[in-house]
Amino acid sequence: MGATAAQAWLEEGRQSGLTKGQELRLVEGEQAALLALLRLKFGAFLSAVEERVRATQDVEQFKAWLRRVLTASSLAEMGLDGGDEGIQAIS
Numbered sequence: 001m002g003a004t005a006a007q008a009w010l011e012e013g014r015q016s017g018l019t020k021g022q023e024l025r026l027v028e029g030e031q032a033a034l035l036a037l038l039r040l041k042f043g044a045f046l047s048a049v050e051e052r053v054r055a056t057q058d059v060e061q062f063k064a065w066l067r068r069v070l071t072a073s074s075l076a077e078m079g080l081d082g083g084d085e086g087i088q089a090i091s
Contacts, residue, residue: 023059030062037069038080049080 031053038045038053056062065078072078 027057034065
């Protein structure tokens with residue numbers, strides 16, 4: 001009975017690890033897609049914009065940004081302007 005409980009616990013841990021790994025890959029994919037679309041639409045932007053995108057882990061936020069990039073006329077309209085703190089522009 002102890003072995004069964006241990007096996008169940010190990011399986012639960014394995015599944016949890018797989019789920020977290022899948023979520024991480026999903027977030028990384030969303031980050032890459034958003035950054036590619038931002039570069040295509042707006043050209044070079046401040047590194048603060050990329051830092052904010054890379055720091056975001058919320059898939060729902062990425063979904064909102066990915067929808068918004070279709071109609072936004074600026075990074076500021078998307079809430080991603082990064083301010084103008086003299087941070088180097090990237091392309």
